[in-house]
Amino acid sequence: MLVLISKRILMALATVILVIVLSGTLIHVVPGDPVTAMMAQSVTATPEAMAAMRSRLGLDQPVWQQVLIYLWHVLQGDLGTTIRGNEPVAMLLLERLPNTLTLAVSGLAIALAIGIPLGFLAAVHRGRIADTIVMVIAVLGVSIPAFWLGLIMIQVFSLKLGWLPVAGSSWRNILLPALTLGLTYCALVARMTRSAMIEVLGEDYIRTARARGLREHQVLLVHALRPALISIVTVVGLVFAYLLGGQVIIENVFSWNGIGRLAIQAMLERDYPMIQGFIVVFATSVVIISMLIDILYGFLDPRMRQR
Amino acid sequence: MTVTTPQTVIVSAVRRRHIPFSVLMGLGLAFLIVCAALMSFYIAPFDPMRMAAGPRLAAPSIQYWFGTDEFGRDLLSRVLVGGRLSLGIGVAAVLSGLVAGGLLGLIAAFSGRAIEAVLLRLIDVLYSFPDTLIALALVAFLGPGIENATLAIAISLVPFYARVTYGLAAAERAKPYIEAARLAGISSGRLVRVHVMPNIVQSLIVMGTLGFSSAILSAAGLSFLGLGVQPPSPEWGAILASGRNYITKAPWVLIFPGAAICLTVLSFNLIGDGLRDLVDPRRKGR
Numbered sequence: 001m002l003v004l005i006s007k008r009i010l011m012a013l014a015t016v017i018l019v020i021v022l023s024g025t026l027i028h029v030v031p032g033d034p035v036t037a038m039m040a041q042s043v044t045a046t047p048e049a050m051a052a053m054r055s056r057l058g059l060d061q062p063v064w065q066q067v068l069i070y071l072w073h074v075l076q077g078d079l080g081t082t083i084r085g086n087e088p089v090a091m092l093l094l095e096r097l098p099n100t101l102t103l104a105v106s107g108l109a110i111a112l113a114i115g116i117p118l119g120f121l122a123a124v125h126r127g128r129i130a131d132t133i134v135m136v137i138a139v140l141g142v143s144i145p146a147f148w149l150g151l152i153m154i155q156v157f158s159l160k161l162g163w164l165p166v167a168g169s170s171w172r173n174i175l176l177p178a179l180t181l182g183l184t185y186c187a188l189v190a191r192m193t194r195s196a197m198i199e200v201l202g203e204d205y206i207r208t209a210r211a212r213g214l215r216e217h218q219v220l221l222v223h224a225l226r227p228a229l230i231s232i233v234t235v236v237g238l239v240f241a242y243l244l245g246g247q248v249i250i251e252n253v254f255s256w257n258g259i260g261r262l263a264i265q266a267m268l269e270r271d272y273p274m275i276q277g278f279i280v281v282f283a284t285s286v287v288i289i290s291m292l293i294d295i296l297y298g299f300l301d302p303r304m305r306q307r
Numbered sequence: 308m309t310v311t312t313p314q315t316v317i318v319s320a321v322r323r324r325h326i327p328f329s330v331l332m333g334l335g336l337a338f339l340i341v342c343a344a345l346m347s348f349y350i351a352p353f354d355p356m357r358m359a360a361g362p363r364l365a366a367p368s369i370q371y372w373f374g375t376d377e378f379g380r381d382l383l384s385r386v387l388v389g390g391r392l393s394l395g396i397g398v399a400a401v402l403s404g405l406v407a408g409g410l411l412g413l414i415a416a417f418s419g420r421a422i423e424a425v426l427l428r429l430i431d432v433l434y435s436f437p438d439t440l441i442a443l444a445l446v447a448f449l450g451p452g453i454e455n456a457t458l459a460i461a462i463s464l465v466p467f468y469a470r471v472t473y474g475l476a477a478a479e480r481a482k483p484y485i486e487a488a489r490l491a492g493i494s495s496g497r498l499v500r501v502h503v504m505p506n507i508v509q510s511l512i513v514m515g516t517l518g519f520s521s522a523i524l525s526a527a528g529l530s531f532l533g534l535g536v537q538p539p540s541p542e543w544g545a546i547l548a549s550g551r552n553y554i555t556k557a558p559w560v561l562i563f564p565g566a567a568i569c570l571t572v573l574s575f576n577l578i579g580d581g582l583r584d585l586v587d588p589r590r591k592g593r
Contacts, residue, residue: 015432015435018429018432019432023444026444026445026448027448029445029448029449030448030449030450031449031450037450139329139573139576139577139580140569140573142520142572142576143520143569143572143573143576144569144572145524145527145528145544145565145568145569145572147527147528147531147547148547148561148565148568148569151547151551151554151561151565152561152565154554155554155555155558155561159554159555238435241435241436241437242437244437244440245436245437245438245439245440246437246439248439248440248443249439249528249531249532252532263443263447264532264534266447267443267446267447267532267534268532268533268534270447270450272448275444275447275448279440279444282440283436283440286435286436286437287435290435
């Protein structure tokens with residue numbers, strides 16, 4: 001188990017370093033001169049100011065040196081300062097990270113709470129009407145853009161019915177965006193649960209349990225659902241990563257004060273240090289979460305511990 | 308001995324008319340959407356860019372089937388012409404992503420252990436990040452616009468296609484006929500071109516269909532955020548972005564472009580899912 005954990009931590013570290021290097025290199029894919037692009041909207045774009053900006057961002061040094069310096073700074077927790085406002089990027093992002101994670105965890109909880117029972121129901125009634133209905137919901141769920149669903153939710157629950165506020169970052173404000181994320185990603189969870197349950201239900205020990213005369217609900221809930229849930233744990237990491245990706249847009253739809261909203265603002269203003277910082281923080285969150293889930297899987301599944 | 312390849316599976320399913328209902332439904336829907344988009348300039352009742360083609364925010368009526376937007380532009384015409392843009396971005400992004408990802412996957416599968424290990428690790432790292440995030444990060448640096456959005460979406464699809472191609476190619480690599488071909492002295496390049504590609508191309512096309520749905524969603528998302536196609540171009544996400552401030556007064560500005568995205572994505576998901584079940588029987592009914 002210790003080997004599994006240390007291997008996973010090393011892999012996560014290597015991935016984070018790769019992401020930092022890629023993020024440091026991204027400024028060089030800007031067509032033309034990044035400083036000109038950044039200062040295009042600024043009234044103070046004199047040649048002197050542009051030269052100062054170039055030297056501030058280290059763009060006057062060779063590319064490999066810039067990337068190494070960026071890597072070194074990031075590893076020390078320094079993500080640079082924003083172009084507008086000259087504020088530390090790391091502080092701005094860390095201030096909003098709890099908001100983003102709260103929304104993501106709430107969305108994931110809703111997705112699991114709806115998706116697992118639906119997938120379970122579909123697998124148990126495989127080939128029958130309940131299964132068909134769940135599969136139709138699942139394919140519809142992955143076809144509806146989350147931001148569109150969010151706008152429809154605002155239209156129905158906030159503007160027409162007046163039940164919930166449109167935007168903001170209090171606990172009442174979280175309901176609509178979390179529900180939007182939950183409904184969008186429950187389809188994925190339902191499909192995966194169904195798939196895992198069908199696989200478990202085909203195992204010999206399920207037939208044995210039935211042959212021993214155990215009640216059907218005991219077979220399904222104790223003998224089938226538990227092992228199926230263990231394999232679902234592995235896909236939760238994947239769903240969480242995708243949910244975080246979708247959340248960037250959802251935060252903007254609901255004006256949720258998270259790092260996604262901050263990032264899109266920075267992207268529209270071409271604030272490159274902020275965008276690079278966002279990529280690093282976001283990717284690191286994804287890497288840490290998938291690492292924790294892999295380790296959790298190791299604890300839950302005894303076969304993994306022996307590897 | 309009969310070798311069952313994905314190609315023979317799909318062709319024989321067509322011959323026996325055993326195409327699943329969902330695939331037929333998806334094909335029908337996709338056919339209608341593609342035809343409407345291709346003929347949009349002929350069938351659109353108004354010029355999609357013409358302001359004051361009708362009253363501002365007019366409700367759907369006989370004259371304006373989908374109503375009008377905040378500038379009095381006919382929404383039906385904008386959604387129809389917008390289909391050309393959205394589908395065009397999807398096709399271009401999927402084709403480029405498929406070619407680049409496919410090549411990367413094939414190189415990983417057929418060029419020795421060291422390169423395979425490095426490429427596979429890189430592909431796996433990129434594959435663990437949501438494609439929306441990769442597209443967003445790239446477009447943030449490339450700048451907004453239709454070409455950059457298409458390029459960013461294409462690159463965001465590369466890890467997915469590379470992973471799928473590698474999986475298919477590695478499965479073929481383990482088969483005895485490849486071993487025999489190698490022993491006969493056939494080079495890796497020829498082996499891939501003549502023997503491997505014909506056996507995996509059908510599965511790649513199926514995966515292309517699934518990637519297409521994802522590309523349409525990413526394109527709409529980028530334009531909605533103001534980072535993709537720029538107004539006044541009538542891309543579906545861009546129409547939603549400009550109409551979102553009027554959703555109380557004119558919900559149709561929200562409903563029709565959104566429904567267009569949903570139906571398009573749904574049709575290609577139905578086709579992709581159904582065909583994937585046909586080519587990979589282990590997944591059938593899962």
